[in-house]
Amino acid sequence: MKENRAYILNKVIIYGKENCSFLLQYKLSMKFEKAGNFLLGRIEYGGGNKENVYAPRSGELISELCLSTENDLVEYLPEIKKAQLEWGSLTYKKRAEVIFNFRSNLEKYRSELVELIVAENGKTVEEADAEVNKAIELCEFAVGIPSIISGRTQVVSGGIEVKEVIEPVGIVASITPFNFPLMVPMWTIPTTIVLGNAMIVKPSEKTPLTILKIASILKESGCPDGIFNVIQGDKEMVKVLCEHPSVEAITFVGSTPIAKRVYQLATASLKRCLALGGAKNHIVVTEEVEAKLIASEIVSAAFGMSGQRCMAASVLLLVGNCEHIMNELVKQTKELVCGKEICPLITGEAVKEIEDYLNMTAGEMIVDGRTAKSIGDKNGYYIGPSIVKYDAYKDMAEEEVFGPVLELVCCETLEEALNFQKESPYANGATIFTENGRFAQEAVNHFTSGMIGVNIGIPVPRDPFSFGGLKQSKFGVGDITGYNSIAFLTNSKKVTTKWNPKDKKDWMS
Numbered sequence: 213m214k215e216n217r218a219y220i221l222n223k224v225i226i227y228g229k230e231n232c233s234f235l236l237q238y239k240l241s242m243k244f245e246k247a248g249n250f251l252l253g254r255i256e257y258g259g260g261n262k263e264n265v266y267a268p269r270s271g272e273l274i275s276e277l278c279l280s281t282e283n284d285l286v287e288y289l290p291e292i293k294k295a296q297l298e299w300g301s302l303t304y305k306k307r308a309e310v311i312f313n314f315r316s317n318l319e320k321y322r323s324e325l326v327e328l329i330v331a332e333n334g335k336t337v338e339e340a341d342a343e344v345n346k347a348i349e350l351c352e353f354a355v356g357i358p359s360i361i362s363g364r365t366q367v368v369s370g371g372i373e374v375k376e377v378i379e380p381v382g383i384v385a386s387i388t389p390f391n392f393p394l395m396v397p398m399w400t401i402p403t404t405i406v407l408g409n410a411m412i413v414k415p416s417e418k419t420p421l422t423i424l425k426i427a428s429i430l431k432e433s434g435c436p437d438g439i440f441n442v443i444q445g446d447k448e449m450v451k452v453l454c455e456h457p458s459v460e461a462i463t464f465v466g467s468t469p470i471a472k473r474v475y476q477l478a479t480a481s482l483k484r485c486l487a488l489g490g491a492k493n494h495i496v497v498t499e500e501v502e503a504k505l506i507a508s509e510i511v512s513a514a515f516g517m518s519g520q521r522c523m524a525a526s527v528l529l530l531v532g533n534c535e536h537i538m539n540e541l542v543k544q545t546k547e548l549v550c551g552k553e554i555c556p557l558i559t560g561e562a563v564k565e566i567e568d569y570l571n572m573t574a575g576e577m578i579v580d581g582r583t584a585k586s587i588g589d590k591n592g593y594y595i596g597p598s599i600v601k602y603d604a605y606k607d608m609a610e611e612e613v614f615g616p617v618l619e620l621v622c623c624e625t626l627e628e629a630l631n632f633q634k635e636s637p638y639a640n641g642a643t644i645f646t647e648n649g650r651f652a653q654e655a656v657n658h659f660t661s662g663m664i665g666v667n668i669g670i671p672v673p674r675d676p677f678s679f680g681g682l683k684q685s686k687f688g689v690g691d692i693t694g695y696n697s698i699a700f701l702t703n704s705k706k707v708t709t710k711w712n713p714k715d716k717k718d719w720m721s
């Protein structure tokens with residue numbers, strides 16, 4: 213966060229990064245309007261059940277969510293398709309102008325977006341602000357699409373030309389999770405819109421507010437009615453989106469079991485789908501690294517956002533004599549304070565799941581987050597960071613924990629550590645911290661993850677390179693951002709033209 217940036221949140225003024233803790237200690241008392249749908253450029257309220265929206269920092273009720281039925285969406289789909297056809301007929305440059313304006317307006321509304329993210333998700337101000345920064349970066353890639361999307365043309369034979377034409381796929385639905393209420397929708401929004409598609413976003417029921425602000429900003433930025441839409445709903449709405457013939461493509465981000473189910477539903481309906489699931493990300497550390505610096509990197513990677521991210525460091529593999537690193541890691545972890553550096557989990561149920569996991573672990577609890585220091589609201593959904601040490605890798609649970617828990621195993625050799633990473637059914641991220649170039653190259657060659665880091669705690673690539681894992685972390689072909697998203701969001705037509713009718717030869721001659 214820039215030092216000269218000021219936020220006015222709930223009548224509390226926060227200046228710069230150094231004073232973020234002031235916000236983290238305040239008692240949330242803000243209320244928001246009830247959350248509905250955004251369809252054809254206007255707010256509508258679905259006819260389904262009502263659900264309460266709570267602030268993770270205080271447990272307070274901050275809004276009411278109106279869920280939708282199938283009919284609440286289906287009646288709008290013909291108009292959304294009509295709007296998409298008109299939008300898709302415009303030039304790339306004209307469509308990119310909207311996202312160019314949108315990028316500027318994200319900066320204009322930065323403080324409101326940060327406030328919404330902190331309120332409904334519970335992140336620190338710095339974490340919420342980082343989402344806005346990433347959203348802006350994603351817009352910058354999308355605005356550049358006109359310069360990289362031009363179709364290929366080649367004269368393949370005498371008088372015969374083949375041209376490739378790229379066209380939008382149609383209506384794209386994105387089903388997004390609670391942990392990044394701004395960034396994950398923005399993985400698809402700018403690129404999808406510039407490429408000429410219409411969008412329907414179904415956000416998590418736990419975080420339905422930020423996406424409505426995005427819709428408002430897009431409308432202000434010149435996005436035509438019907439091109440960006442929000443439908444609030446639960447698993448029944450997911451099923452509608454996956455099966456309705458008017459929706460041509462589906463993206464999903466969430467847990468692996470649900471990602472797999474969404475992929476099955478969508479592909480059974482003969483539509484393209486890219487479903488991103490969970491992870492069990494590994495960090496390998498060799499003994500020659502500087503303990504204090506590397507421990508700080510690991511703490512940030514494991515406990516940022518309280519581990520509620522699919523790129524969080526989950527498993528630490530220490531190679532050789534790394535006792536100095538482990539001691540420094542324990543020291544820094546114990547200094548973290550709930551309500552300051554450590555944000556709450558999304559619900560009280562999530563806290564209970566982490567507590568149950570810690571109660572049942574077969575490992576040694578070298579840092580117990582249940583006894584962590586806290587300045588957070590006693591009604592907030594807090595649990596501190598934990599480190600669990602295992603004697604053997606096989607003793608560790610296979611599933612994703614999705615909370616502030618780092619699992620640790622000591623390995624005798626680098627080969628042993630790399631083999632443990634290969635055994636994981638998940639493959640989002642893997643990192644090595646080392647000062648040895650040969651070790652780094654061996655890790656890069658043998659890691660099986662889609663995103664790999666060398667001396668980087670969270671190895672998420674910057675645009676135009678794409679976000680995407682492998683194995684059980686992704687179902688479908690391609691990635692959700694960057695270059696590799698374009699083919700998913702478009703159709704390719706090949707046009708062969710011959711202007712020499714007197715010549716009886718064809719291109720196969």
